[in-house]
Amino acid sequence: MPSVTDLMDIESEFSAEELEVRDRVADFVDRRVRPNIGAWFDAAHLPVELVPEMAELGLFGMHLKGHGCPGRSAVEYGIAMQEMEAGDSGLRTVISVQGSLAMSAISKHGSEAQKEKWLPGMAAGELLGCFGLTEPEAGSDPAGMTTRARFEGGRWIIDGAKRWIGLASIADLAIIWAKVDNESARAAGVLDESRLKEGVTEQVRGFIVPTGSAGFTATPIESKLSMRASLQCDIELRGVELDAEAILPENPGMRxxxxxxxxxxxxxxxxxxxxxxxxxxxxxxxxxxxxxxxxxxxxxxxxxxxxxxxxxxxxxxxxxxxxxxxxxxxxxxxxxxxxxxxxxxxxxxxxxxxxxxxxxxxxxxxxxxxxxxxxxxxxxxxxxxxxxxxxxxxxxxxxxxxxxxx
CATH class of the missing domain: 1.20.140.10 (Butyryl-CoA Dehydrogenase, subunit A, domain 3)
Structure with missing residues (x-):
């Protein structure tokens, strides 16, 4: 149903498919979120039991195409996010971290093998992902990150820390962004030769890190006054070892x-x-x-x-x-x-x-x-x-x- 607040008849700009998305997500929020969100917020509880239902609604990777993703339009995705955040910002963030960040990283920058391995399970809500970019000392300036990955003995080794990472303590995989020097990139066969003339000595690269890896620790941040019905964490990476294929091959650098x-x-x-x-x-x-x-x-x-x-x-x-x-x-x-x-x-x-x-x-x-x-x-x-x-x-x-x- 249209909202009484729609003074400009914005609803008339939407297609039947877009209205159907709105109504389905709004019904979910009315049934499953509004009756409980006050208690969840008060208890600082993320209702992970909603994840399968979100997946059933096609909300994870909603606007991505292929590999089990729904492939809906940008407007349909936007409408769904408006309805979810009408319930709570923290619950909309679950969808954003999973789809717009973790799944998007694999879809945009991953190999075909990586997409086939991870995206179907993430779209189905069977696997949760997180996106590790922000650091304790590098927020608005992500290029100032200190997390680094080096290539030794045919494997990547990552050391560093990330902060304010949504879903990290319950995620199955983390997209971790780290700096890689030219020597390691050359040894791994992933050096972007075009940047050498510019004097670039290291580049930011993304890695798919299974959260069960030795040396990976995610700790929920407590005592929050905001986003209480969600989950943000500190991540510590101490000598986390990954296969050579863990690096996202496309779009090196801050792009x-x-x-x-x-x-x-x-x-x-x-x-x-x-x-x-x-x-x-x-x-x-x-x-x-x-x-x-x-x-x-x-x-x-x-x-x-x-x-x-x-x-x-x-x-x-x-x-x-x-x-x-x-x-x-x-x-x-x-x-x-x-x-x-x-x-x-x-x-x-x-x-x-x-x-x-x-x-x-x-x-x-x-x-x-x-x-x-x-x-x-x-x-x-x-x-x-x-x-x-x-x-x-x-x-x-x-x-x-x-x-x-x-």
Whole structure:
């Protein structure tokens, strides 16, 4: 059913197939997420029992093609992420880590043998993956990573650490990004000769690391105030040994992880609008029932102004996400467009969630109502896959032609 917040009749822009995706995922969220999410959030519990159901809905690797992946359109994937994040940002993140990051890395950068080995089981939810890029001292500057892989005796050996890695402690495989020097790359037969003339002495490369490997340790990060119904971890890699074939052969350098990050950022641009929409709908319901001074809250001018301002901003963000999705499906999407949408929609969503909470007064700080939970989750969503500052500088470079990252 269309939302009362759809002031611009955005639903009319969707095909029958896109509406069918929306309705299926929305039904799942209504049945399985909304009745329980307050308790899960309060207990800092990731409901892994939902993973098989997510897989049955075709949410893992939804927009990837081949090797058991659903091969749906970018817009269909975006709509699904909007509905999932209307339930909770942490649960949408499970789908993003699995599909847009781990599976995408294998699909975009892996060999045919790697794709055949891993992707069908991941699409079916039988195998979980994680994506190890961020480090304790390398967040917004991933090129500053210190994790390294060397090639010795026909095997790769990885040492390093990663932080804020979703699903790592329950994952079956990790995509680990590490620096490889030219000597090791040459010995392994994977040296990108074209970069030698540029004076490059090492490059970032991706590796498929089974999490049961000796020396691999993943530890959940506790005491979080945000994304509590999800799982983020520290990873330690101490002399982790891998077969020569563990390296992802395609797209060496930072292009590899950045292509995956853009997939995740795309989903965020849609998902954040789900959290915003749910916050408004919750505020609308509450304002219609709650009475003060013998009048429903919804009957006060100031309350109506809040509801109108939030809903207009929501529709603007939804139209931005839809424009992004149509461009992605048409093959005309440019990276700066993703930055614009991720930056704008995260800002908008967190402002909406905070404002929606005020409609509830003191009652709004409990897990019984969703806006404050969405707001604190969105603090994380706004930060990961590129902070406001990083996306601002990406857009600044597009506008001026000058990089200002340092």
């Amino acid at each position: 590899g992880p950045f292509l995956c990050l853009n997939e995740a950022r795309y989903g965020i641009a849609w998902g954040a609008m789900g959290a915003a929409r749910d916050s408004i709908e919750a505020a609308l319901d509450y304002a219609g029932e709650r009475r003060q001074f013998d009048t429903p809250l919804a009957g006060f001018q100031l309350t109506q102004k809040k509801l109108v301002d939030m809903t207009v901003a929501l529709n603007q963000g939804q139209l931005l996400a839809l424009r992004l999705g149509r461009a992605k499906d048409a093959g005309t999407l440019e990276p700066h467009m993703i930055s614009a949408a991720k930056l704008a929609n995260c800002r908008t969503a967190i402002e909406i969630a905070r404002e929606a909470r005020t409609v509830f007064g003191g009652n709004g700080i409990t897990t019984e109502h969703s806006p404050l939970r969405h707001a604190v989750n969105l603090e994380s969503v706004r930060t990961y896959e590129g902070t406001d500052e990083v996306h601002t500088l990406i857009l600044g470079r597009k506008l001026t032609g000058l990089g200002a990252f340092a």
